Amino acid sequence: MDLAKNLARVRPLLGNATLVAATKYVGTDEIAQLAALGVLDIGENKADAYLEKRAALQNLPIRWHFIGHLQSNKAKGVVETIDVLHSLDSLKLAAEIQKRRAVPLACFVEVNISGEPAKNGVEPEALADFVRELAKYDKIQVIGLMGMAADTPDEPRIEASFRLLARLREQIQRERLPHAPCEFLSMGMSGDFKIALRCGATHVRLGSILFRNEA
Numbered sequence: 001m002d003l004a005k006n007l008a009r010v011r012p013l014l015g016n017a018t019l020v021a022a023t024k025y026v027g028t029d030e031i032a033q034l035a036a037l038g039v040l041d042i043g044e045n046k047a048d049a050y051l052e053k054r055a056a057l058q059n060l061p062i063r064w065h066f067i068g069h070l071q072s073n074k075a076k077g078v079v080e081t082i083d084v085l086h087s088l089d090s091l092k093l094a095a096e097i098q099k100r101r102a103v104p105l106a107c108f109v110e111v112n113i114s115g116e117p118a119k120n121g122v123e124p125e126a127l128a129d130f131v132r133e134l135a136k137y138d139k140i141q142v143i144g145l146m147g148m149a150a151d152t153p154d155e156p157r158i159e160a161s162f163r164l165l166a167r168l169r170e171q172i173q174r175e176r177l178p179h180a181p182c183e184f185l186s187m188g189m190s191g192d193f194k195i196a197l198r199c200g201a202t203h204v205r206l207g208s209i210l211f212r213n214e215a
C-alpha cells in the first residue's frame with residue numbers, strides 16, 4: 001500500500017471538501033502516517049477501536065470524528081473526547097451526550113437517505129421535528145447532516161439520495177435555529193464520493209480508496 005500515492009490521487013478531486021479518513025481498516029501506524037501527510041481528520045466507527053487508537057495517538061493533533069452508529073450504552077468515553085459526531089440519530093443518544101459533555105459537541109444528524117427501511121438514521125420525514133427537539137440539549141450543536149447512499153451500481157439512485165440530503169439541509173437552514181446552523185453535508189465514501197461532491201458534500205469519508213494496494 002502506498003498511502004502517499006493513493007492520497008495524492010484523491011486530494012485533487014476534493015476541492016474544498018474536508019477529507020475524513022475512515023481508518024477502520026488500519027492501525028495506528030497508518031494513522032500516524034496520514035497525520036504526517038496532513039490528514040488530521042480521522043474517522044473511526046467502533047467505540048472500542050476509537051478508544052484504543054486515540055489513547056495510542058494522543059500526542060498527535062488529530063481531530064477525531066466518530067462516523068459509525070453509536071449505541072448509547074457505548075457512548076461513555078467516546079462522546080466526552082471526540083471532536084465531531086457524524087451519526088446522531090436518536091434522542092437517547094442525545095441525552096447521553098447531554099449528560100457526558102462539558103462543552104457542546106459538533107454533531108451531524110444522520111438521515112436515512114438510502115430508501116432502505118433497515119438502515120440507521122432518522123427518516124427524512126421525521127428530520128425537522130427531530131432537529132427541533134434537539135434545542136433542549138444545550139450540549140449539542142447540529143453542524144450538518146450525514147447520509148449514506150445504498151450500496152448499488154445505480155448512479156442516478158445514489159445521486160437522488162445525495163440531492164435529497166442537500167435539500168433537507170436547506171430546509172433545516174431556513175428555520176434559522178440557533179442550535180442547528182446545519183452548514184455541512186457529510187456524504188460520499190470511496191465508491192460514490194465523486195457523485196457526493198457534485199451534490200455539495202463538504203465532508204467525504206474515505207477508507208478503502210486510501211488504503212488499497214497498488215494495481
Ligand SMILES: *Cc1c(COP(=O)(O)O)cnc(C)c1O
Nearest residue numbers: 022045067189190205206207208
Ligand atoms: C468505512 C466507512 C466509510 C468509508 O468507506 P469506504 O467505502 O471504505 O471508503 C465511510 N463511512 C462510514 C460510516 C464507514 O464505516
